[in-house]
Amino acid sequence: MKMIFLFSLLFVSQVDARSTFLDSVKRMTWGDLDVVWVEDEKFPRFTAALYLEDGALKDQSPGITQATFDQFTAGTSKETQRQLAEFFDFYGVNLKNSVTHEYSVMTVQGLTRDIAPVMGKFCEIWKDAQYPTGELNSYISRSKSQLKNLVTSHSSLADRVFRKISLEGTPYVSPVEGSLAGYDQLNSEILKKRLSELRVARKVLYLAGPKDVLAMKDVIAGCGWVAGKKMAPLELKKPGLQSAIYLVPVPGANQAQIRIGRYVTKREVEGKYDQFQFLSSYLGGSFTSKLVQELRVKRGLTYSAGAYVSVQRDYGRAGITTFSKTETTAEAISIISDVFNEVSQGGVTPEEFKHQQGHMIGGYAFGFEETSAFIGQLMLYDHQARPLTELADFPDHIARLKANDLSRANLEVFPWEKQTIVVVGDKSLEKSLSKIRPVRILDYKDFL
Amino acid sequence: MRFVFFLIFILVAGCSSPDKKNKSPSTLSESIQLEVEELKLANGMTALIVPNHKLPIFSLYLFYKVGGKNEVKGITGASHFLEHMMFKGAKRYGQNKIDFLIEGSGGSTNAYTTNDQTVYYENLPTTELATILDVESDRMENLLLDPDAFEKERQVVLEERKMRYENSPRGQLYLELMQTVFKGTPYGTSVIGDIPDLKSVSRDQIQAYFKRFYAPNNLTLVLVGDVDSAKAKAILTEKFGPIAASPTVKEAHESLKDEAFTPKLTSDIVVAKKGESPAPLFMLAYPTVKAGHEKGYALDVLSSILGSGKSSSLNNQYILIAKPMATSMYAAHQQLEKAGFFFIGGELVRGVKIDEFRKDLMARMKNFCATEVTERSIQKIKNNYLVDLYSGLDSNAGLAQFLGERELLFGDWKKYRQELELYEKVTVDDVKNVCAEITSSKSVFVSVWNKHK
Numbered sequence: 001m002k003m004i005f006l007f008s009l010l011f012v013s014q015v016d017a018r019s020t021f022l023d024s025v026k027r028m029t030w031g032d033l034d035v036v037w038v039e040d041e042k043f044p045r046f047t048a049a050l051y052l053e054d055g056a057l058k059d060q061s062p063g064i065t066q067a068t069f070d071q072f073t074a075g076t077s078k079e080t081q082r083q084l085a086e087f088f089d090f091y092g093v094n095l096k097n098s099v100t101h102e103y104s105v106m107t108v109q110g111l112t113r114d115i116a117p118v119m120g121k122f123c124e125i126w127k128d129a130q131y132p133t134g135e136l137n138s139y140i141s142r143s144k145s146q147l148k149n150l151v152t153s154h155s156s157l158a159d160r161v162f163r164k165i166s167l168e169g170t171p172y173v174s175p176v177e178g179s180l181a182g183y184d185q186l187n188s189e190i191l192k193k194r195l196s197e198l199r200v201a202r203k204v205l206y207l208a209g210p211k212d213v214l215a216m217k218d219v220i221a222g223c224g225w226v227a228g229k230k231m232a233p234l235e236l237k238k239p240g241l242q243s244a245i246y247l248v249p250v251p252g253a254n255q256a257q258i259r260i261g262r263y264v265t266k267r268e269v270e271g272k273y274d275q276f277q278f279l280s281s282y283l284g285g286s287f288t289s290k291l292v293q294e295l296r297v298k299r300g301l302t303y304s305a306g307a308y309v310s311v312q313r314d315y316g317r318a319g320i321t322t323f324s325k326t327e328t329t330a331e332a333i334s335i336i337s338d339v340f341n342e343v344s345q346g347g348v349t350p351e352e353f354k355h356q357q358g359h360m361i362g363g364y365a366f367g368f369e370e371t372s373a374f375i376g377q378l379m380l381y382d383h384q385a386r387p388l389t390e391l392a393d394f395p396d397h398i399a400r401l402k403a404n405d406l407s408r409a410n411l412e413v414f415p416w417e418k419q420t421i422v423v424v425g426d427k428s429l430e431k432s433l434s435k436i437r438p439v440r441i442l443d444y445k446d447f448l
Numbered sequence: 449m450r451f452v453f454f455l456i457f458i459l460v461a462g463c464s465s466p467d468k469k470n471k472s473p474s475t476l477s478e479s480i481q482l483e484v485e486e487l488k489l490a491n492g493m494t495a496l497i498v499p500n501h502k503l504p505i506f507s508l509y510l511f512y513k514v515g516g517k518n519e520v521k522g523i524t525g526a527s528h529f530l531e532h533m534m535f536k537g538a539k540r541y542g543q544n545k546i547d548f549l550i551e552g553s554g555g556s557t558n559a560y561t562t563n564d565q566t567v568y569y570e571n572l573p574t575t576e577l578a579t580i581l582d583v584e585s586d587r588m589e590n591l592l593l594d595p596d597a598f599e600k601e602r603q604v605v606l607e608e609r610k611m612r613y614e615n616s617p618r619g620q621l622y623l624e625l626m627q628t629v630f631k632g633t634p635y636g637t638s639v640i641g642d643i644p645d646l647k648s649v650s651r652d653q654i655q656a657y658f659k660r661f662y663a664p665n666n667l668t669l670v671l672v673g674d675v676d677s678a679k680a681k682a683i684l685t686e687k688f689g690p691i692a693a694s695p696t697v698k699e700a701h702e703s704l705k706d707e708a709f710t711p712k713l714t715s716d717i718v719v720a721k722k723g724e725s726p727a728p729l730f731m732l733a734y735p736t737v738k739a740g741h742e743k744g745y746a747l748d749v750l751s752s753i754l755g756s757g758k759s760s761s762l763n764n765q766y767i768l769i770a771k772p773m774a775t776s777m778y779a780a781h782q783q784l785e786k787a788g789f790f791f792i793g794g795e796l797v798r799g800v801k802i803d804e805f806r807k808d809l810m811a812r813m814k815n816f817c818a819t820e821v822t823e824r825s826i827q828k829i830k831n832n833y834l835v836d837l838y839s840g841l842d843s844n845a846g847l848a849q850f851l852g853e854r855e856l857l858f859g860d861w862k863k864y865r866q867e868l869e870l871y872e873k874v875t876v877d878d879v880k881n882v883c884a885e886i887t888s889s890k891s892v893f894v895s896v897w898n899k900h901k
Contacts, residue, residue: 021503043838073758081768085759090828092835111835134770142767142775145797149727149775152617251898252724255607255615286556287535287547297544300603303611325607355552362554362573365503370842 021368022392025378030205030217032227036378038208040371046115046209047372048216049107051379053231054201056176057101058194061185063178065104067139068194069097072106074135076128081135084125093118101172102231102312103383104198109372112212116219123223126199131191140183147180147448151250155323158257158424161248161447162319166263166420171234172315180448202228206379208371233266234314243417244440245333248447249427256329256425260336261319262418269311272409273386274397276309276318279409282348282356283307283339284320290343290352294335295322301332309413313384318413326425330432333423337416337436344411346404353403361395476834477868480841484851484861485677487684491693492665495684496851496861498672500844504574506673507844509567510584511852513668513697514661516563516639517704517786523649525641526657528561529605533654534568535559536597539590541583543597549583550576563635564785565856571845574674578683584669585687588662598651606647609640617725621793621896624721625731628892629789633709663694670852672844709786711735713890718806723896727775728802730895731793732809734886739783739857745870746878747781747790747886752829753820753879755779755792759828761820762792765812773800773808785857790886802895810891817883821876833871 026037056065073084073095088095093110110118150157160175167173174182203225207213269276284291284307291305305322324332368374381391390397421437423429424444433439487495515527535557537543550557555572570580613619623638630636641649669688671680713735723729737743754761755778758768762777777794796805840846855861 042842045835045838082759082764085757085763085768086828089757089759090824090831092828092832094835109835135768138768138770138772141797142772145727146775146795148798149725149795152725152727152729154615250724253615255610286551288551296604297600300600300607303604303608323611325610355548358552359554362552363556364554365505365573366554366556366571369503369505369844372842 021374022388025388031221031225033225034204034227036204036206036382037213038206038371038375038378039210040208041210042371044112044210044212045110046112046207046213046216047107047109047375048119048213049105049206049375049379050225051204051206051383052104052106052198052201053102053203053228053383054198055101055103056099056174057171057234058197059174059182060190062174062182063143063176064182064186064190064194065198066099066177067136067186068131068191068198069099069104069106071131071136071139071191072097072129072195073125074139075130075132076125077130078124078128081132084121087121088118091118099176100312101176102314105379112209115213115216119216119219120222123220126223126225129192129195131188133188136186136188136191140186143178144180144183147178147183150448151444154250154253154255154257154424157248157250157444157447158259158422159321161246161424161442161444162259162261162420162422164447165246165422166261166317166319170263170315172263199224200226200228202230204379204382206375208375243437245421245423245433245437246442247427247430247433247439248422248424248442248444250424250444253326253425255323255325256423256429257323258329258332258336259319259321259422260333260419261317262413262420264309264311264316264318264413266311266314266316268412269309269316273311273384273390274394275401275405275409276311276413278356278360278398278401279406279413280307280309280318281360282352282406283343283410284322286359288355288359290339291320291322291336294339295324295332299331299335301325301328301335311384326429329423329425329429330436333421333433333436340410340414340416344407344414346407348403348406350403353406356406357398357401360398364395475872476830476837477865477872479834479837479868482851482861482864485681487681489664489685489689491689491691492663493667493669493688494855495669495671495681496855497670497675497677497680498847498851499675499677500672500847501674504674505571505844506574506577506671506675507569507571507848508580508584509569509670509845509848509852511668511670511856512566512568512662513564513666513701513856515561515565516637517634517709517784518661518700519634519637519641522645523653523657524637524645525605525639526649526654527566527661528640529601529646529649530654530658530662531559531561531566531568532601532605533593533598534587534591536594536601537592538583538587539592540586543592543594546583546587549579555580561639563639567849567852569845569848577675577680581683581687585691588664588667588688589691591658591662593651593655593658595651598654602646605640606643609638609643609646612640613638617723617729617896620721620723621729621731621894624719624896625733625791625892625894628717628719628894629711629713629733629735630709630787632712633787634704635709635784635787660694660696660700663697664688664691665693666697668852668855670848670855672848672851704786706738706786709738709784711787711789713892716890717892719892719894720802720900721894721896722898722900724898725896726898727798728796728800728805728895728897728899729794730796730802730806730893731791732806733789733791733892733894734889736781736788736790736886737783738787739785740863741783741788742870743882744781744783744788745867746874746882747788749826749829749871749874750821750879750883751779751781751790752832753825754816756829756832761816762794766794772797773805802897806893806895810893813887817880817887821879821883823876826874826876826879830871830874
């Protein structure tokens with residue numbers, strides 16, 4: 001009874017949150033540019049995030065789109081990289097970019113009093129970025145050195161190898177951030193050409209801040225931003241079955257990084273985003289999630305375990321991320337397999353299910369607390385062509401789910417025999433891992 | 449930290465009243481006005497409350513004044529181990545109940561341990577205020593320290609240590625630096641603990657440590673969010689008021705004299721440590737001043753001039769050049785309660801010789817004082833601090849952390865006003881003077897590289 005009362009209280013308070021925040025989203029058109037403004041009077045600062053429906057899928061060799069954004073401020077026909085860096089830093093501006101395979105985002109954050117000079121300069125660069133050879137060569141040299149040093153971060157290395165193995169045979173296999181071979185292909189002309197393609201990509205400008213941000217309309221008129229063309233959706237096949245365990249030996253490892261998961265297609269997740277979000281939250285991440293309880297709390301095998309079902313528009317990936325000491329790596333993998341089987345076979349207890357519902361419904365309001373995070377959420381919904389009412393109705397969707405929805409979602413995404421397993425650790429792991437599946441040894445250098 | 453253990457760099461982050469509609473300020477000191485309600489209980493506990501009714505959520509932060517500096521040989525890592533055990537159950541909220549209670553209502557929780565403090569935090573829906581204050585008072589008064597859970601958690605902590613240090617060249621670098629700069633002082637150990645101590649520390653030792661430091665007179669509690677202050681104060685008084693103060697905690701703090709934390713460098717020290725990094729990683733450090741010292745503000749500005757942003761001095765001289773020597777570089781001024789140090793660090797491009805780089809960097813450091821500190825560079829940093837001020841306070845949690853750190857370190861959350869004024873007043877001469885002072889003092893240079901023997 002107490003639980004039901006608590007659940008009702010949580011539900012009511014979250015409904016209040018969504019009405020407050022969804023009302024703050026205003027959609028408008030400036031010229032033919034779509035603009036989404038999230039009104040936020042908290043501080044005299046702004047966020048302008050330019051969404052471009054164009055990403056690393058178009059890269060002829062890995063890293064071109066990423067380099068186009070990374071080197072965006074490397075120089076124009078009038079100003080050098082140092083001058084541009086000094087300009088933005090002087091105003092305390094935070095310039096960021098985020099590239100995915102399907103879309104890219106350039107974000108500018110600063111004080112509202114500085115909108116005119118800052119966005120004016122941004123527009124100048126947008127029209128006149130030159131990608132000078134000297135600056136680009138320096139960038140290539142640094143990027144290659146950093147990538148060669150990736151072996152110092154076993155976790156990042158495991159992510160990179162897992163991506164390649166699990167996405168082999170799809171257009172998403174190429175690493176967004178680039179590769180050693182890809183860096184050798186970069187030159188000024190390629191980056192200028194790529195920027196010219198991005199200029200005509202479909203765009204939406206997401207703004208956050210007080211009413212002062214609307215003054216940006218006149219400033220960015222000089223950017224020449226047009227709405228751009230929409231990309232046709234891709235119809236993708238799943239990659240072939242990967243039934244081995246891929247072991248990547250690294251020197252001096254006394255722990256092993258474990259990645260288990262697979263590629264998912266749009267068709268598999270469409271209309272079921274909330275179920276899969278529910279599933280990944282149930283499996284990993286929080287302290288009370290199933291895998292953290294089984295691996296860490298009950299057995300002390302790891303420090304953390306995460307799960308995700310992450311989807312862009314036309315593709316996604318589902319996976320488990322954890323690590324364990326060398327001696328217990330095989331045991332940790334076996335336990336993950338047992339958990340998958342248990343959940344798929346309806347082994348979720350009513351208490352576990354209710355707990356997870358409370359976790360997600362009660363946590364709903366936190367997604368609105370920081371405007372920049374809220375903008376990211378809006379952008380993803382727009383990219384996936386999902387109506388905002390889905391975000392508004394999220395608590396209701398979660399409240400309507402049944403335990404067998406969770407089992408079905410797990411069965412669909414995490415059937416054990418279809419999971420790709422990557423382990424980065426000591427080479428002695430081969431013996432224990434071979435008892436689970438055949439082991440293929442890979443050289444990490446082949447993934448740089 | 450139970451999932452993510454990190455060190456707090458006590459630079460200014462800034463603050464603002466979330467309910468205020470701010471007009472663009474022209475200076476740092478005009479940028480914010482905080483309205484904080486205070487509650488002081490008879491047992492010595494301090495609580496700070498900031499209502500913010502924008503969303504039906506709140507953040508609760510508990511700052512216990514206990515950390516690595518309070519440990520002695522044999523129990524290094526006790527503060528951090530105890531941080532883990534605080535989630536393993538108390539009398540009213542038994543084993544494994546606390547996480548389920550918090551997460552089951554949509555909340556999140558975690559904690560972190562530093563050299564000076566252990567901080568617990570929860571972000572929760574409004575409906576959970578009374579419950580979480582009951583949980584916090586229960587575990588302060590009646591922690592279980594169940595023997596089975598204690599042994600399992602020992603393994604988790606050992607794995608965390610491997611992840612942070614043994615398996616991480618960057619972790620090795622930082623640990624080596626702290627152990628060298630603060631050799632022979634309580635800051636010269638790892639917060640997570642030495643492996644022999646972690647393997648041998650007993651439940652009884654942790655219990656005694658807990659009894660001494662986990663008490664209302666060693667706690668600052670900060671509550672920010674959708675709360676009614678009068679109601680919150682009443683609950684706080686009811687839950688925490690009856691808990692007895694620790695009779696020995698004051699003595700424990702008073703026994704730690706500042707002099708015992710002062711680095712004792714008599715010459716420049718260079719440490720070359722073998723680690724699994726194909727590119728050399730390095731840190732260069734100079735001992736400085738403890739938190740709150742007036743020079744600290746000029747040192748903060750200096751570190752930002754050298755290492756913050758794409759236009760920083762280190763970026764211009766070592767990274768954004770035709771043949772870059774480094775792939776990343778940073779600078780910061782870390783101020784702890786009893787001492788501080790200024791440091792520069794980074795990752796070199798493969799092929800760059802570490803000894804040659806070190807000599808080059810040491811030589812340039814002296815030039816930096818003359819060439820890089822200008823009116824414009826200082827104004828740039830002040831502009832950046834203003835932006836950081838807002839970013840740091842975008843959430844209830846950010847504001848709670850900001851207030852709690854100042855209350856814990858300085859005994860007064862209002863110290864931020866003075867801090868902002870001090871940053872505002874920093875001049876070219878101030879920065880040049882501290883720059884000259886540190887570059888003529890003894891330094892520690894540590895590198896980790898797989899080519900070191």
